Amino acid sequence: METQGLLATLVIASLAALLGGALAARLGQSVIIGYILAGVAIGPFTPGPVGDITTVQALADIGVIFLMFAIGVQLSLRNLLSAGRIAIAGASIQLVTTIGIGYWAALSLGWTPLEAIFLGAVIAISSSVVMTKVLAERAETDTTHGRIAIAWSTVQDLATVVLMIVLTALSAAGANVGGDLLWAAVKSAVFLGLVVPLGYIVLPRLFQQIAALRNREVFVLAIGAVALGTAFGATFFGLSVALGAFIAGIVVSESDLSHQILGEIAPLRDIFAGLFFVSVGMLANPLYVAENLALVLVGILLIVVVKGAISGLIIALARCPIRTAILGGILLGQSAEFSFLLARLGADLGAISSGSFSLMLTAAVVSIVLSPPLYGAFAGRLSRVDMRLPLSDAPRQAQPMPADPPRGHAVLCGYGRVGGVIGAALLRRGFRIFVIEENHAVVRRLRADGVPALLGNAANRVLLDQTNLKDARLLIVAIPDPLAARQVVDHARAVNARLDIVVRTHTGEQAAFMRSRGVAETVMGETELALEMTRHALRRFGVSAAEAQAAIGRLRDRLSAGETVEER
Incomplete structure (x- = not known):
């Protein structure tokens, strides 16, 4: 019977995630939003089929491990250092300022100090996934504001490690808060002191040896063992499994096989991470949200307006053009996967109430939904303002x-x-x-x-x-x-x-x-890629250089005239 109950819950959660994710993708939104709404639909606070939240959360813990491991693998410390002072110093100032404002706002609303600091942490983080999607759709990934915002988000991701340690310690702290925080810092330092050197020395060699076997199944098992093993090891130091997996991913990111590792772990991450976001949605109480829409609006304003304005002001003070500062602030005015993770951490630790969790979750989701249209509207208007008001983006x-x-x-x-x-x-x-x-x-x-x-x-x-x-x-x-x-x-x-x-x-x-x-001439990247690859293919099949060049010239002329060149 227990097996049937587990299977039934897994089926309900998977189908809900599938439907929610498909609907979100159809509407051009992040699938994460669809997963969370699916969790709300099968949660205990809404009518209809209800999944066993304990079972879903147990499976979701595996999702957290693979999700955090994959995020760590994707981080590039070299790219972060090359981003310069704007991203590193700017993000640090923004994090401290945003957390402080969120803390003050929550205390003003009557929340407990612990709930208030969780709110500040949740609203302070921004999603590089959302930014990358917005920038890629407008072919602006290589712009100054795009590079700054993505590097800024990377700093925030790394800062989440510190936030998780501090928030966990504060949630378990007794009368001696300072001593408990110091003890948590010592345990974290010991864990990092063991994992990081061993990871840099052992893991690259381990993966090289396993890759030499040319057996994909063994390679995938090795990745899973490293992610799960490091996450489990973190629990002996009083740290969360998510933090352990994230550190393991960061260590692996410097390996020559990091891209292959990420590719192999992606399917596992996608399946179990979907269950994690479903579990987040199941904890939300939509009725409480409906009764407290004013508080939701406060949360949205803190994320979109306040955090965005703080980020933009810092970028402007770094002597960047005003347009870069405004667009960078808009990109950073939304929430991240880490926001949901921190909120879930607070709920699991009993640090925040169900109502507070629901409000945080709703504000974060709405901020993600608002990010693409807000960015599109402001990007277009700013370009037109530059033409009407020539000094709007002129140097100081x-x-x-x-x-x-x-x-x-x-x-x-x-x-x-x-x-x-x-x-x-x-x-x-x-x-x-x-x-x-x-x-x-x-x-x-x-x-x-x-x-x-x-x-x-x-x-x-x-x-x-x-x-x-x-x-x-x-x-x-x-x-x-x-x-x-x-x-x-x-x-x-x-x-x-x-x-x-x-x-x-x-x-x-x-x-x-x-x-x-x-x-006189327009150059489109995709067209040039196609033509150069066509040239290589023709030469490989024995076509002379002159004939290949002539064929490329004819193709270029037809493409420039707007014709399609596919053979039927």
């Missing part, structure tokens, strides 16, 4: 200009992964370029090398006019934002009708539109 102080206005030069809008390659090639041949770039460090480096460069948004008319477009030979628009690129082209055409323009595009529709505005 006068920017150094060449003694003589350049002539016959190339104006390069964007100096990231695309523009940087173009600029370096032109400079090597001795051609003059004038750069507009949003990344302050890049602009500083270019100026140090004697290259004229302006800091700010390329769609800004004031900045464009300072590049002497009327005497330029070429305009290269390498920025990823399609609306900003359109505005650059329109203003450049108004200034110099004969200017040769080449634009980076992301879709066939964008390319056709740009050509209709008089752009």
Whole structure:
């Protein structure tokens, strides 16, 4: 009978997760939201089929382990260090400030001090998954605000380790809070002191030896054993299994096999993590939420408005353009997977009531739902404001200009992964370029090398006019934002009708539109990938270099004309 009960609960939870996840994906939302709502539907507070919450939570603990292990594997400490002071110092200041404001707000609402600090922690974390999805849909992953926000979220993920240790210690603390926190810190330090060195020394060699066996089943079992074993070991030091698995993942992330490990663990993570988010939803009381909508609104404002504003202000104070600060703040104004984990931790420890948990959960879910439309609305409006109010994104102080206005030069809008390659090639041949770039460090480096460069948004008319477009030979628009690129082209055409323009595009529709505005050439990344891979395939089958080049030229012409090239 116990087996039947376990199986019945697993079936109910899995079907609910499937339906909720499918509905969320259909609506363009994160599947996590669908899983949580599915948990609400089968929870004890709503009518209909009810799953055994104890059983689901037991299975969900396995999901937490694999989820946290996978998140740890995905973290890149090298990328974090390369992000610089903005992400590391900025995120640290934002975390402390947001937790403090959340704590104060909760105390003002009559919550207990322990519930208040849990609320502050829950609202302080942002999701890199949500950010990446929003940025990828708009082809803005390589923008300055995108890179800052993702690196910022990585710092928050690492800070969650400290938060979990502190919150667990506070929940179990007696009269001597300081002593209990110190003892928790000592146990955590011992655990890290054992796991990290052993992990860096032993795990890479272990996985290399197992990979050499060329047996996928054994490799997957090894991954599971490491994740589960480290999580179990953490419990002997008074730490949560989630924290142990996360540390194991971070250690493994520096291995040469980290990508293979992540790929193999992904199916297990997806199945059991779905059950974890279902279990989170089962703990929520929708009736309590309905009776306290004003408190939910307070939570949403704390996450979206207050946290977003704090993040944006910090980015602005780091001398980033205003547009970068605003968009970075909007990206960070939502909640993360770690938010649900911290809320669930508080519920499991008895630190927060069912009602408080429900309010935290609802506010976090709504913030995730609001993030994509808010970002889309502000990104478009900010680009239009830049054109109407030219100084809106101008630097705070006068920017150094060449003694003589350049002539016959190339104006390069964007100096990231695309523009940087173009600029370096032109400079090597001795051609003059004038750069507009949003990344302050890049602009500083270019100026140090004697290259004229302006800091700010390329769609800004004031900045464009300072590049002497009327005497330029070429305009290269390498920025990823399609609306900003359109505005650059329109203003450049108004200034110099004969200017040769080449634009980076992301879709066939964008390319056709740009050509209709008089752009000489549009370059779409997917098209160039297809053509180069076609060239390689033709050469591999014995086609001569001249014939392959001719075939590529014909394909390029047909694609530029908007034709489809698939053979029927």
